[in-house]
Amino acid sequence: METELAGKVASKRSLPVWIAASATIAIAMAGYGWDVSLMLMMFALAIWLLLVGMQSGRIFYSYCSGIAAGVSLYSYLGARIAVISLASFIALECAARRERAMYRQAAAFLVGLLIAAYPFFCYYLSAPAEFWARTSEVSVFNHEHPLRMVLNNIASHALMFHWRGGTFARDNYPGLPMMDPLSGLLLVSGLVILVRKADTFRRFMACTIVLNFLSGIFSASQEGAPYIYRTAAVIVPAFLATGAGLEWFAEKAGPRKLLILAAPIVVLNLYFYFSLERKNIAAMRVMAYEPRLIGVDVARDNLPVWLVIPDVLTQTELHSKPAEEYANANPAVLLPAALWKLAIINFSGRYDIHQTLSENLAHPKDMYFVEPSVLTAGLPQGPAKIIFKSGNPELTRTADRLAGSVRPVPDILGEPLLTVAEFR
Numbered sequence: 126m127e128t129e130l131a132g133k134v135a136s137k138r139s140l141p142v143w144i145a146a147s148a149t150i151a152i153a154m155a156g157y158g159w160d161v162s163l164m165l166m167m168f169a170l171a172i173w174l175l176l177v178g179m180q181s182g183r184i185f186y187s188y189c190s191g192i193a194a195g196v197s198l199y200s201y202l203g204a205r206i207a208v209i210s211l212a213s214f215i216a217l218e219c220a221a222r223r224e225r226a227m228y229r230q231a232a233a234f235l236v237g238l239l240i241a242a243y244p245f246f247c248y249y250l251s252a253p254a255e256f257w258a259r260t261s262e263v264s265v266f267n268h269e270h271p272l273r274m275v276l277n278n279i280a281s282h283a284l285m286f287h288w289r290g291g292t293f294a295r296d297n298y299p300g301l302p303m304m305d306p307l308s309g310l311l312l313v314s315g316l317v318i319l320v321r322k323a324d325t326f327r328r329f330m331a332c333t334i335v336l337n338f339l340s341g342i343f344s345a346s347q348e349g350a351p352y353i354y355r356t357a358a359v360i361v362p363a364f365l366a367t368g369a370g371l372e373w374f375a376e377k378a379g380p381r382k383l384l385i386l387a388a389p390i391v392v393l394n395l396y397f398y399f400s401l402e403r404k405n406i407a408a409m410r411v412m413a414y415e416p417r418l419i420g421v422d423v424a425r426d427n428l429p430v431w432l433v434i435p436d437v438l439t440q441t442e443l444h445s446k447p448a449e450e451y452a453n454a455n456p457a458v459l460l461p462a463a464l465w466k467l468a469i470i471n472f473s474g475r476y477d478i479h480q481t482l483s484e485n486l487a488h489p490k491d492m493y494f495v496e497p498s499v500l501t502a503g504l505p506q507g508p509a510k511i512i513f514k515s516g517n518p519e520l521t522r523t524a525d526r527l528a529g530s531v532r533p534v535p536d537i538l539g540e541p542l543l544t545v546a547e548f549r
Contacts, residue, residue, distance in 0.1 A: 178233070179218075221325075304363075510545055515544045
């Protein structure tokens, strides 16, 4: 969706570089933040449709923009601020232009928003306490020194693109700036260019950047600012500001130097995602990744599976590693055994939607959660496989004696986490 948005305001020669320059922050969250990724997609879609509507004068696009903005409210909490920022821009634009055509665009947007968000507003009216529960929980005003915290949050969020990014491992490689150094310079230059212009684009950037930072500035959590997840909607205007800087560079430097700039940006982003992120140990801990590993292994084939209960339902990644810089920001997420079991069944693809939740937990398809004594007394007959913790010598010897094929399931560091014994 950001590609479509960029295509409306970027030249073809700079478009690929623009996308690469803005990839770091979006890719960092896309691995785990599906709800916020949906919010970003709908927010970018709403902006693109609104831009098309304002340029063409066709109110249908603004109406669809309102629908997209309304749909985003069902994704993540931060979408509320994102929608307010977009509505504020439209109101500011109406005040600046004082044109009937702009009033029609605003009315069309509002109608689309109200239609899409009607159930959302009904929920607010029926349960206002629940509606604001999470907001109240992380509010900065729960802190002992709220003013000091707000000032600290402002500084942290202002520097998150260039100095220190989010430290919570779900959102980012802990502490890594939210943009590579070259893209960060393009962002700064783009903002300077836009601030000097008193036009629609500057008003848009002012509303969407400033307002979307508020959800991070006025909140507090264990990991400390900046809060990348809560301010995720800033990605879209930051993406556009980076593009403005890139367009300026392309005009001044020419295509050859643009290509020279593109190469290190692409290499840096590939390194961040495919090399550095693979070493993000804390992400595996805060996301409780073991059920996914087990479920994916079960899904490799259709064999009946025996899973040793203490081994597969016990979380092993509980503590930080010595090399972690922000260990206190990333405590392990401890899941109840029933939820852990359900996650394994879901990731295995063997959850039967025609059965109830309790039936799936009690009798998942061809999956048997058993005590070790059951397997030591006698292994399953026929093709099957057993999953147990690496380092269980008794089960390993039994599998070897019966000519079972034994292979490890490694953790994020490549060390043996579980063992799979297959019998064909």
